[in-house]
Structure formats: structure tokens, C-alpha cells
Amino acid sequence: METNALHIWPRGQFMLIALPNMDRSFTCTLFFPMEGPTSFATVRTEVEIFRFFEEQFPDAVPLILDLVQDFQTNPTGKLGSVYCSPWHVEDKAVLLGDAAHAVVPFFGQGMNASFQDCSVLNQLIKEYDNDWGKILSEFSRTHVQNGHAIADMALENYLEMRDHVNDPSYIKRRELELKMEHIFPDKFIPRYSMVSFHRIPYAEVYKRGEMQFEALDTILNVFDDLSEINEETVRKYIT
Ligand SMILES: Cc1cc2nc3c(=O)[nH]c(=O)nc-3n(C[C@H](O)[C@H](O)[C@H](O)COP(=O)(O)OP(=O)(O)OC[C@H]3O[C@@H](n4cnc5c(N)ncnc54)[C@H](O)[C@@H]3O)c2cc1C
Known part of the structure; x- marks a missing residue:
């Protein structure tokens, strides 16, 4: 497994990720519902844990040495967002x-x-x-x-x-997004780049991101083949 990358096993309602450590090992996190038919509530015993991982993440199983022990004893955190106003x-x-x-x-x-x-x-x-x-x-x-x-x-x-990351239409859209950034580096900056590599306020990133998503939709409707994308053909879709 590539040791300098974030690995994701996206599965719709849940996902497993592996974050690389400096010693070339990985720290895995399973983002998983607390309740429901496939959830922490239904995957508890050794048999259930192996069955679940063999079904959903078969390539990861041989790489996780103490799967059952880790699953049963590592702490389970809850994720939340805080929205309040004023501060x-x-x-x-x-x-x-x-x-x-x-x-x-x-x-x-x-x-x-x-x-x-x-x-x-x-x-x-x-x-x-x-x-x-x-x-x-x-x-x-x-x-x-x-x-x-x-x-x-x-x-x-x-x-x-x-x-979405395994969805072919998402992959095509992402390819177009990177192409647009390459052609118009000052005007079209993917949302992830705006957040991670610029100091643009988040609220402005959100708005610019929405406008760019609309432009990508329009371009994808017009062009089937991304090799036709160049400065001339798509300039009019950029404001
Ligand atoms: C696993 C994990 C990974 C993360 N990865 C990233 C990342 O890659 N990039 C990133 O930007 N952010 C990341 N974050 C988020 C980041 O850690 C937090 O957003 C950041 O620490 C928030 O800082 P804070 O000072 O507001 O709160 P905290 O860091 O939580 O500090 C609050 C402090 O207040 C203390 N405290 C609480 N109650 C009291 C009390 N009553 N009296 C006295 N002291 C008290 C707590 O002990 C704590 O030390 C991650 C968080 C987690 C948990």
C-alpha cells in the first residue's frame, strides 16, 4: 500500500480511512453509524467484526494485525458540529x-x-x-x-x-476542475485548494465554490470529451 497517501474505503453510509504515520504504518479510523442495521450496535463480536470487514474491506483485513482487539477496545468517539451566534x-x-x-x-x-x-x-x-x-x-x-x-x-x-470518490462522474468532474485550475489559475481555484492553500475567508470560499460548481455543471453538459477543454472553448463559462 502506498505509504505516503491517505487511503479511503468509501462505502456509502460509512467509510474506513488510513492516515499515514511517519514510521510508514497507518492509523485507521472507521466512520460508522452508532445505531441501525449496519452499525456499532450490530458489529460487536469477533464473528460479526470479521464478517463485516471481510465483506466490506477484504483487502484491509490482512493488513490490520489485531483487528478484533483494536475494534473492541479502541475508544469510539462521536462527531459533532457546533453552530452558534453570536460568539x-x-x-x-x-x-x-x-x-x-x-x-x-x-x-x-x-x-x-x-x-x-x-x-x-x-x-x-x-x-x-x-x-x-x-x-x-x-x-x-x-x-x-x-x-x-x-x-x-x-x-x-x-x-x-x-x-462520491469512486463515482465515474465525480472523477470526471474532478478532472475538469483541475484542468480549469490549470487553464485559469487566477480565476478558478478548486474549493479544497481555496481552503487549504489560500487565506480566502471560508464564507467567500463557500460562495465562490458554489459558482464554480455551477460552471462545471454547465461545461460538463456541453462537452462530453474533456480533451476539447481549452482556454478558447470554456472562457465564456468563467465570470
Ligand atoms: C483526532 C483529531 C484530528 C484533528 N486533525 C486536525 C487537522 O488535521 N487539522 C486541523 O486544523 N485541526 C484538526 N483537529 C481539530 C483541532 O485539534 C481543534 O480544532 C483545535 O484543537 C481546537 O483548539 P481549541 O483551543 O479551540 O480547543 P482544544 O484544543 O480542545 O483546547 C481546549 C482546552 O481547554 C481545556 N479545558 C476544557 N474544559 C476546561 C475547564 N473547565 N477548565 C480548564 N480547561 C479546560 C481542555 O483540556 C483543552 O486543553 C483535529 C482534532 C482531532 C480530535
């Missing part, structure tokens, strides 16, 4: 980081979003010189939308990883 109380208190906007981990942005809170708040402290009522109300007014946007995008990324 402050008058000039007295403010929420930052996960307390304000805990997100599911599928964009790898929880800590980044928290650092961003610090830099935004720092900027406002400089701007409004000790006027804490103004500093905190501006913080909520301008920045809560970014916390909500990254929480939404993290959930959407989960669905993408869990349901």
Missing part, C-alpha cells in the same frame, strides 16, 4: 476555536479555523483600540459566517469522501 457577550466574553465552531474533521481545518479566529481578533483589537464592546461585536458580526461556512464544508467533504 460574544457584550464587552465581557468571547468564544474562540472549537467552543465557537467545532467541526467534523473532514477538511482538516479545526485548528486552522481556530488560529484564524486569533488573527481576526488581533486585527480588530488593533483597529478598535481597547473598545471591547466594539471589538467583540465586530468579531461576531464579521466572522461567525466563516465558522458556519467551514462547518458546512467539512460536512459536505465527508459526503464527498464517503459517497
Whole structure:
């Protein structure tokens, strides 16, 4: 198995991922419903665990040395998103980081979003010189939308990883997206790149991402063959 990559076994309602460690081993996480016909509630015993993994992830089974022991004894966490507004109380208190906007981990942005809170708040402290009522109300007014946007995008990324990455139409769309970025590097930046490699506020990323998704839909409707995509043929679809 490629040791410098994230591996995903997407299975619709659940997925297994393997994150690479520095020593070339992997840490696996199963994202799985708590209840339901196929869930932590129904996969408990040694027989059930082996049956489930043999059916769903047969290529992973020989690579996981203590499958039953790990499955039964490793802690089972719950995922959640926090959406709240405002993030402050008058000039007295403010929420930052996960307390304000805990997100599911599928964009790898929880800590980044928290650092961003610090830099935004720092900027406002400089701007409004000790006027804490103004500093905190501006913080909520301008920045809560970014916390909500990254929480939404993290959930959407989960669905993408869990349901879509094996779908041929998704793969074609992703190929087009990368092609568009290559042709129009200043105008068309895939959402993942905007979030991970730029400092564009999350709420703006969300809006730009939606517009780009629409443009991709239109282009995919017009062109069957992606080899026809070039600057001339698709310029009119980019605003
Ligand atoms: C498994 C995992 C993987 C992650 N991967 C990434 C990633 O790849 N990229 C990324 O950007 N983010 C990632 N995150 C998210 C990131 O860790 C969090 O978003 C970030 O730590 C939030 O920082 P925080 O300071 O708001 O909260 P925390 O780091 O949770 O800090 C809160 C602190 O408050 C303390 N505390 C709680 N209650 C009290 C109390 N009553 N009195 C005193 N102290 C208290 C806690 O002990 C803790 O030390 C990951 C999170 C997890 C769990």
C-alpha cells in the first residue's frame, strides 16, 4: 500500500480511512453509524467484526494485525458540529476555536479555523483600540459566517469522501476542475485548494465554490470529451 497517501474505503453510509504515520504504518479510523442495521450496535463480536470487514474491506483485513482487539477496545468517539451566534457577550466574553465552531474533521481545518479566529481578533483589537464592546461585536458580526461556512464544508467533504470518490462522474468532474485550475489559475481555484492553500475567508470560499460548481455543471453538459477543454472553448463559462 502506498505509504505516503491517505487511503479511503468509501462505502456509502460509512467509510474506513488510513492516515499515514511517519514510521510508514497507518492509523485507521472507521466512520460508522452508532445505531441501525449496519452499525456499532450490530458489529460487536469477533464473528460479526470479521464478517463485516471481510465483506466490506477484504483487502484491509490482512493488513490490520489485531483487528478484533483494536475494534473492541479502541475508544469510539462521536462527531459533532457546533453552530452558534453570536460568539460574544457584550464587552465581557468571547468564544474562540472549537467552543465557537467545532467541526467534523473532514477538511482538516479545526485548528486552522481556530488560529484564524486569533488573527481576526488581533486585527480588530488593533483597529478598535481597547473598545471591547466594539471589538467583540465586530468579531461576531464579521466572522461567525466563516465558522458556519467551514462547518458546512467539512460536512459536505465527508459526503464527498464517503459517497462520491469512486463515482465515474465525480472523477470526471474532478478532472475538469483541475484542468480549469490549470487553464485559469487566477480565476478558478478548486474549493479544497481555496481552503487549504489560500487565506480566502471560508464564507467567500463557500460562495465562490458554489459558482464554480455551477460552471462545471454547465461545461460538463456541453462537452462530453474533456480533451476539447481549452482556454478558447470554456472562457465564456468563467465570470
Ligand atoms: C483526532 C483529531 C484530528 C484533528 N486533525 C486536525 C487537522 O488535521 N487539522 C486541523 O486544523 N485541526 C484538526 N483537529 C481539530 C483541532 O485539534 C481543534 O480544532 C483545535 O484543537 C481546537 O483548539 P481549541 O483551543 O479551540 O480547543 P482544544 O484544543 O480542545 O483546547 C481546549 C482546552 O481547554 C481545556 N479545558 C476544557 N474544559 C476546561 C475547564 N473547565 N477548565 C480548564 N480547561 C479546560 C481542555 O483540556 C483543552 O486543553 C483535529 C482534532 C482531532 C480530535
